[in-house]
Amino acid sequence: MPHRLIELAIVGVLLLGIVLFRGPRPARLGNLLAAMALLCGVGLILARQSLSPAGLILVTAGLGAAAGWVLALRVTMIRIPAMVALQNGMGGMASFLVASVELTRCAVGASGPGVRGAALLGMVTGAVTLTGSLLAGGRLANMLSQRPVYLPRHNLILAGLATAALLLSGGAMAAGDPTSLRTLAAGVVLAAGGLGVALAMRVGGADMPVLISFLNAGTGLAAAFCGLAIGSWLLVACGAMVGVSGTILTQIMCRAMNRRLTGVLAGSGLTPAGPSEAPESATPSRPSETVPVQAEAAAPGTALPAEVADPYERAVGILRQARSVIIVPGYGMALAGAQEETVQLAEQLAGAGRSVVFAIHPVAGRMPGHMHVLLAEAEVDYGMIREMNDVNPLFAETDAVLVVGACDVVNPAAIQREGTPISGMPILRAHEARAVVVCNLDTRPGYSGVENPLYRQPQTVMLTGDARETLARLRAALA
Amino acid sequence: MADFLLTAAVLAASAGLGFAVIRRIPPMLHTPLMSMTNAVSGVVVLGALLLFAVRTDRLEQVAGGIALAAAAFNVVGGFAITHRMLSFFRKPSERAGEEHSECRTG
Structure with a gap:
């Protein structure tokens, strides 16, 4: 059966493409190989079948x-998650539609239970991922609120929808005539679609990477x-x-948050408190915020050294004297549109002979x-990019850490306190560095709602306000 | 039935091979990996095409047409985004080389 061999060969090309994802440059070739593989798949069908209309x-x-x-050519990286979610949903839709048609054709021909069962499973998973992805995409595009939504007796609703899908599928397995099969199939898709919504609605903006x-x-x-x-x-x-x-x-995402998948899907009960709830227009600067920086920069309880009043001067001093700098970027940086400033500041610092890395x-x-x-x-x-496990041992020996738009990922409460939503979550050990400069919008807690002791350490300087402006000021002072 | 079992075996084997390969991919490439595999999941476009290999009634044509459009969107968009994303990853030497050649031709 040469046709089967060709299919296997195409799979081989795809696998090779994935193998090449070991670095950004080979990955480009890998992506092209994967695309070629799918193209060959299309060619194989066109060569063997005549399709109409x-x-x-x-x-x-x-x-x-x-x-x-x-869309692919125009999307910006901050919108990538929403775009991926949308495309994912489209794939799910295509799957359940194809499976539905195949299922209804089962009644006509005499195909075994395996085929019917597979088609039904395809319909259910396709419909669930369609609605789930659309909901996730809506959250990621900031078209829907970041807050998780809990229905009364949510678990009961989930169980009900799942049971409905199961029962209707069972009926579809046994159905004899096309009409009842189509009706039952429609019911399965509706139940599964509802299931997708019910599953995804409890996952808030913070847990999007997992979902x-x-x-x-x-x-x-x-x-x-x-x-x-x-x-x-x-x-x-x-597939x-x-x-x-x-x-x-x-699995990687769950481990990095120290949460279990079931916990994430059940909803963490976390309501975003920080800037992450703001729409992308967090960028417009609010002049009133940048002026009283001196008053705000001292988080409650900090005693500023008597001789240093202006946090900007202190920050500039820290960065100027530092021989090693670790930059910790967070999603807040992207919300503020401060990526370019951050990268340029990094280059500026590195150009003067310092060792500079990004800790992700x-x-x-x-x-x-x-x-x-x-x-x-x-x-x-x-x-310049380093992963958490590689860079964590270096913090203790680092002169300066620059935090831009990040909170929970450098929150020592995760490892010092028990019983918080982030307890046990691995963090970047910024609190161990000799000095820390934090460029966040404000001193409010992040998604977890847990206060960040890093803000109150004596070696920390808080520069609140629009990160783009903060960084521009630092760059000018360090030029 | 034998063919069904064989197909199931291919599923299992692919899962195993995929696992062995994908767990090695560095975190830096996780987003391109996700958008590329996203595109690959649009492989169902082949299934949509095959729907039209036999006679279709109006309802099937509508379903198949939507499936084709959605899957094509998924596949083309996914690979295009991945390609674009990966082109962002440059080292300074590569960027400088580009600017140099731009100067020459511009």
Whole structure:
């Protein structure tokens, strides 16, 4: 069966493409290989089958492709998570539609229970990921509130929807005629769609990295089930690999937050308190905030050294004398649109002979690896980027840490206090450095609502206000 | 039935191979990985195409058409975004080289 061999060869090319994701430059080739693999898959079908109506096929596929292409070229990195969620949802929709049609065709032909079961599973996973992704995407695009939504007896509703989907699926497995099969199938899709909404609605803005990875795995699974239903090795292999990838990322995110997936989906009860709740227009500066910086910079309880009144002078002094600097960027930096300033300040500091690196926490940003692409978009030298586990031992020996728009990822309460939402979460050990300069919007707690003792340490300087302006001032003073 | 089992075996094998390969990918590339695998999950576009390999009624055409558009959006958009994202990762030497060649041609 040469056709099967060709499918396996295509899978091999895809696998090679994924293997090449070991560095940014080989990854570019890897991405092209993966695209080629899918293209060959399309070619294989066109060569072996005659499809009609051709007009419908060309128009729909063409429109979808064009829309995807245009959006891809225009999206900024801060909007990437929303874009990925949207595309994910589209994949889920395609999966459940394909599975539905295949299922309804089962009644006509005589296919085994395996095919019907696979089709139903494809429908359920596809519909769940569609609605879940749309909800997640809405949150990520700041079109929906970041607050998780809890319904009365939420778990009961979830169980009810899941049972409904199960029962209707059971009915669909046994159904004999096309009409009842179609009705039952519609019911399954509706129940599954509702399930997706109910699952995703309890996950707030803070936990998005976990949810979006989970949904990524979900669409892979949906594609794999479709593949089982139609007997395509290509669908099955691709879907399985995507499912595995999403699962691995979900696990990494959960570990980085020290939470379990079930806990995240059940909702953490965290209401965002910090700047993360503000829409992207957190950028417009509020003049009244930058002026009384002296009064605000001392978080309650700090006794400023008597001889240093102006925190900016103190910060500039710290950075000027530092021989080693670690920069900790957070999502707040992206919200303030301060990526470029941060990168340029880093280059400025490094150019004067200091050792400068960026320390990235695994859950910084709205999706795994988000902070990296945000910095890359701002033209960072990616050789300056360090992961948490590699950089943590270095903090104690570092002269200065610059925190930009980050709070919970450098919150020592995570390792010093028990019983908080972030207890046990690994953090970047900024509090161990000799001096810390914090450029955050304000001194309010982050998503967790847990106060940050880092702000009150004597070696910490707080520069509140719009990070873009703060950094511009620092750069000018250090030039 | 045998074919079904064989297909299931391919699923399992792919999952295993995928796991072995993907766990090694550095965190810096997690976002491009996610958008690339996102595009790959649009492989269901093949399933959508195959729907039209037999005679379709109006309802099936609507469902199939939507599925095709959605999957095409997923695939093309995903690979395009990934490509663009990865092109952001440059070292200063590479950027300087680009500016130099821009000066020459510009």
